[in-house]
Amino acid sequence: MRLREQPLHALSRQADRGRLYLDQGAARLRIRSSVKGFIRNLHLLYGAFPYLPADTGFADHHVELRRGRRLRALIRPQSRFRTDGQEPFEPFPLHGALPLFEWGINWSFAQRANQYILLHSGVLARADQAVIMAAPPGSGKSTLAAAMMLSGFRLLSDEFGVLDPNSGQLLPMLKPVALKNQSVDVIRAFSDQAVIGPLFIGTRKGDVAHLAPNETSTDGLHRPARPALVIFPAFEAGATLDCRLMAGEDAFAHLAFNSFNYHLLGPIGFHAVADVIAACPAYRLRFGQLEAAIEQIRSLLDEADRNTQRAAQGHPK
Amino acid sequence: MRGNAALPMPAGRHLLPLLRDPAHARGMRLADWDQTLRLARHARLLGPLGHRLQADPPSWDQIPARVQGHLQAGINDAAYHAQLVRMELRDLEQALPSDLSVTLLKGAAYLLQDLPLARGRTPNDVDLLVRRADLETAEQALKRAGWRMAVQSAYDEHYYREWSHELPPLRYPGHPLEVDLHHSITPVTSRTRADDALLFADLRPIPNSRYQALGPLDQIIHAVIHLFQDSELNNELRGLLDLDGLLRQFLDSEQDWRILIDRARAHHASRLLWYALHYCRTWLGTPVPEPLELPAPPALTRVAFDWVFRRSGPPKLPDKRSTLAQRLARQAGQARYHYRRMPAGLLARHLLHKGWIKVTAKNR
Numbered sequence: 006m007r008l009r010e011q012p013l014h015a016l017s018r019q020a021d022r023g024r025l026y027l028d029q030g031a032a033r034l035r036i037r038s039s040v041k042g043f044i045r046n047l048h049l050l051y052g053a054f055p056y057l058p059a060d061t062g063f064a065d066h067h068v069e070l071r072r073g074r075r076l077r078a079l080i081r082p083q084s085r086f087r088t089d090g091q092e093p094f095e096p097f098p099l100h101g102a103l104p105l106f107e108w109g110i111n112w113s114f115a116q117r118a119n120q121y122i123l124l125h126s127g128v129l130a131r132a133d134q135a136v137i138m139a140a141p142p143g144s145g146k147s148t149l150a151a152a153m154m155l156s157g158f159r160l161l162s163d164e165f166g167v168l169d170p171n172s173g174q175l176l177p178m179l180k181p182v183a184l185k186n187q188s189v190d191v192i193r194a195f196s197d198q199a200v201i202g203p204l205f206i207g208t209r210k211g212d213v214a215h216l217a218p219n220e221t222s223t224d225g226l227h228r229p230a231r232p233a234l235v236i237f238p239a240f241e242a243g244a245t246l247d248c249r250l251m252a253g254e255d256a257f258a259h260l261a262f263n264s265f266n267y268h269l270l271g272p273i274g275f276h277a278v279a280d281v282i283a284a285c286p287a288y289r290l291r292f293g294q295l296e297a298a299i300e301q302i303r304s305l306l307d308e309a310d311r312n313t314q315r316a317a318q319g320h321p322k
Numbered sequence: 323m324r325g326n327a328a329l330p331m332p333a334g335r336h337l338l339p340l341l342r343d344p345a346h347a348r349g350m351r352l353a354d355w356d357q358t359l360r361l362a363r364h365a366r367l368l369g370p371l372g373h374r375l376q377a378d379p380p381s382w383d384q385i386p387a388r389v390q391g392h393l394q395a396g397i398n399d400a401a402y403h404a405q406l407v408r409m410e411l412r413d414l415e416q417a418l419p420s421d422l423s424v425t426l427l428k429g430a431a432y433l434l435q436d437l438p439l440a441r442g443r444t445p446n447d448v449d450l451l452v453r454r455a456d457l458e459t460a461e462q463a464l465k466r467a468g469w470r471m472a473v474q475s476a477y478d479e480h481y482y483r484e485w486s487h488e489l490p491p492l493r494y495p496g497h498p499l500e501v502d503l504h505h506s507i508t509p510v511t512s513r514t515r516a517d518d519a520l521l522f523a524d525l526r527p528i529p530n531s532r533y534q535a536l537g538p539l540d541q542i543i544h545a546v547i548h549l550f551q552d553s554e555l556n557n558e559l560r561g562l563l564d565l566d567g568l569l570r571q572f573l574d575s576e577q578d579w580r581i582l583i584d585r586a587r588a589h590h591a592s593r594l595l596w597y598a599l600h601y602c603r604t605w606l607g608t609p610v611p612e613p614l615e616l617p618a619p620p621a622l623t624r625v626a627f628d629w630v631f632r633r634s635g636p637p638k639l640p641d642k643r644s645t646l647a648q649r650l651a652r653q654a655g656q657a658r659y660h661y662r663r664m665p666a667g668l669l670a671r672h673l674l675h676k677g678w679i680k681v682t683a684k685n686r
Contacts, residue, residue: 033388037641062353065388067360069641089360090640119402120394269402 007223009052017044019059026057026064030177030226031121031167032114033057035064040084043070043102050103050181050202050215053223066113070106072099088113097208104205104213107180111164114178115265121176122277123265124166128175128230129158131306135175135230137166137281138238139260142210145240145292148188151216152295153302155196160222161230165265170277173284174229179222181215189214195295233309235260235287236302244293248301256287285309329605333559333636337361340371341563342607344378347385355389357639365559365637368396369442396442403444404433410448410499415532417467422460425451425525425534427504427544432564434528435535439567443560447491447500451536453522454505461489461503469494469501477679507536507544513662514551516543516589538572539585543595546586550594551662555655556634559605565598566606576611583616593619597627601635630654 008016008027019025023037027047038044066088073083073096083096086109093112097105115123126139127150136158140146147163154160161167161177168175181202184192189212192199200217235256251259260278261267267274286309292298329338336358339346350358362368372393375382382390407430418424426434429445452460469492471479482490487506493499508516524537536544545568549561573579586595596616602608618624633651638644644652 063356063388065392067641087641089363117392117395119398120391270398271401271405273398 006056007052007220008054008056009048011048011056013045013048016048017041020044022059023069024059024061026059026061027051028055028057028226029110030161030179031118031165032065032110032178033061033063034110035061035067036070037068038070038102040070040072040099040102042100043084043106046103046202047106049200050217052200052217053220054179054218055223055226066110066117068106068109068113070102070109101205101208103202103215104183104208107183107215110180114165118167119266119269120169122166122168122170122267122270122274124168124260124278125164125263125265126166126260127163128161128166128177129153130161130175130225130230131158131303133228133230134233134306134310135161136234136236136302136306137175137232137260137285138236139166139263140238141263144238145188146238147182147184148191148240149238149292149295149298151182151184151188151192151199152195153299154182154216154219154222155192155198156299157221159225159230160218161225168232168277168281169229170270170273172229173277173280174231176229177222177226179218179226181217183210184214184216186211191295192216232281232285233313234302234305235281235285236290236305237288238290238292238298241291241293244291246294246297246301247289247291248305249289251287251289253282253287257282260287286312330632330636332357332639333361333365334605337365337367337371337559337637338605341367341374341566344375344381347375347381350385352386352389355386359389359392360639361637362396363392364640365557366444367442367560367563367637368393369400369444370439370560370563371442372397373442400442400444404440406498407433407445407448410494410497410501411533413494413497414448414450414464414501417469418460418463418532420532422452422456422463423525423534424460424532425536426528427451427507427536428548428564430533431528431535431541432567434531434533437567437571439564439571443564445499447502449488449502449504451504451507454518457489457503457505461492464492464501464503467494472500475679507540508547508551509663514547514590514594516540516547516591520585520588538568539582540589542568542572542582543586543589543591546594546598547589547591550597552659553655554634554652554659555631556652557637558635559637562598562601562606562635566602566608569599569602569608569610579611579614583614586616592616597631601631605636630658 016025020036020038025036027034027036069087071085073085082099084099084102084105085092085096086094086105088109124139126137127146129136129150138146138150150163160179161175162179163182165178166175167178189204193201202215204212204214206212237259257278288305290298336350336354362371375393411430427449429443430448432440471490471492474490479490487509488502488504491500491502506518508514521536521540524540525534526537528535545565549558573582586592596618599610603610630651633648634655
């Protein structure tokens with residue numbers, strides 16, 4: 006059963022009692038909240054996610070989203086986020102509970118999930134071939150990830166490349182894609198399949214709206230993908246498509262040093278990232294148009310696929 | 323000293339049994355781990371717990387993969403902290419005159435001695451001990467090399483230098499760890515004062531290192547004093563687990579135990595040792611031979627202490643509100659800490675000053 010098939014009031018009751026569970030793949034949350042608007046947004050944006058009953062019993066993160074108390078419940082009411090008793094961020098306005106929750110989960114996950122290498126990248130997959138997209142904020146990474154999901158790719162994450170050092174595979178850490186500023190309209194125009202939540206104006210990252218992960222993506226919550234391609238995208242308005250192969254050491258440095266916990270993992274992180282770079286070609290991709298970029302990524306994946314098959318048959322690359 | 327009193331809850335449900343015996347994991351269901359992991363994280367014991375369980379493959383293999391992930395994260399995190407400590411020690415080595423005798427205390431000492439209890443442990447800072455006569459030399463050497471004292475008031479500085487057993491914490495700009503430079507293991511003004519002459523007479527070189535460690539018995543006594551005098555008794559399971567590890571590591575024969583008891587007497591820490599052994603045995607199953615010639619505290623003191631430590635010592639679920647009894651126990655632990663740290667007159671003066679600072683800061 007999917008979350009959206011559960012009536013809103015039932016979810017609210019579960020959240021009130023601190024027994025609303027949410028499975029994001031690499032992390033399972035237990036949520037306590039009595040902020041009604043927040044649960045409504047959750048119902049919309051996590052609608053395709055599996056519904057977990059109140060007696061699920063185990064969660065990786067125990068989070069609470071509550072209203073400010075006393076005066077702050079009445080005057081410019083606030084929402085506050087806590088994870089296992091810790092409050093990493095200043096309160097947000099009450100209606101901004103969802104972005105606060107999303108950033109709170111990112112923080113909590115990045116603090117704790119040190120059994121994995123946490124690349125700062127979006128990850129999408131075609132079948133079980135993963136594309137790792139790493140880039141600094143503002144380079145159009147989330148927009149491209151959103152458009153790829155709406156074009157048939159399976160979204161694993163738009164923020165975390167969760168690399169398991171034991172298997173060398175990437176795990177889904179699936180959350181709504183945070184679209185910023187102009188991206189919201191771009192994605193709305195890109196596909197009529199896009200389920201987009203309310204626009205939150207003037208957050209610390211500008212205006213933000215969230216794109217709900219689709220069923221293709223949520224159905225693969227526990228299906229890892231094998232790294233096949235590394236892309237460093239850069240959006241430039243009006244630019245023609247430009248795709249350049251990167252030297253391995255260059256790609257390694259960009260991937261490793263932008264990760265959340267590379268410094269912490271020492272040799273574990275080094276070997277895991279080195280294996281990714283050894284297995285995947287890496288490209289810089291400058292684009293001005295989403296369709297063209299996605300077409301290019303498809304053909305790069307085809308090529309990577311052919312090379313892997315040839316290598317498996319013992320032919321040199 | 324007898325008694326197999328019920329374990330304190332909720333830590334006694336699974337966390338303490340797991341620390342006593344990794345095989346306890348074999349009977350645990352996924353839902354049992356929910357609380358257990360949260361308690362272990364709160365007590366900063368994910369790493370030690372992870373190492374113990376991994377060392378017992380039949381138990382480890384039965385732990386759900388999700389749970390293994392948390393434990394592995396704790397292990398990785400601890401490895402990183404251990405590396406930070408090693409790096410800081412390497413830098414300190416460059417800065418300290420090579421003819422100066424420098425002793426490592428606690429976490430750094432456990433790590434360089436490669437004690438099993440160091441596995442998975444995350445040290446907070448680096449603690450160094452030098453003779454009081456060498457304190458000035460050591461401080462100046464570190465300051466010349468770039469370590470700085472965190473800016474603080476003249477009063478705080480006075481407090482550390484006159485009444486404490488360490489200097490205000492030092493930090494090299496940009497380094498993650500602080501360095502505490504001690505000249506003794508107990509505050510100058512505290513009730514239980516370890517005998518510095520004894521400590522310094524029994525230092526042991528750490529192999530392949532420029533540093534020294536306290537003698538094994540003094541390491542135990544130091545951990546005892548640290549936990550049962552120099553803490554507020556709040557969330558201190560990690561300190562108890564250190565003690566358990568030290569006792570298991572350093573004591574074999576009955577003779578060893580007799581010498582430990584003599585040593586505690588010489589450091590005026592017999593009663594603190596009694597508490598340490600009592601809780602190590604009842605909570606962690608540390609093998610302590612009986613009978614020991616260790617005077618038990620008066621019954622009333624014992625009951626009062628137990629009331630406080632059972633409520634305050636073990637980790638609690640972070641989002642669960644404290645009960646009234648838990649809050650009282652925590653306050654009692656704080657009061658005891660201050661009482662043991664300074665004579666009453668000095669304590670009154672210190673608290674008045676701190677109170678005054680608080681009032682003026684609020685009204686500024």
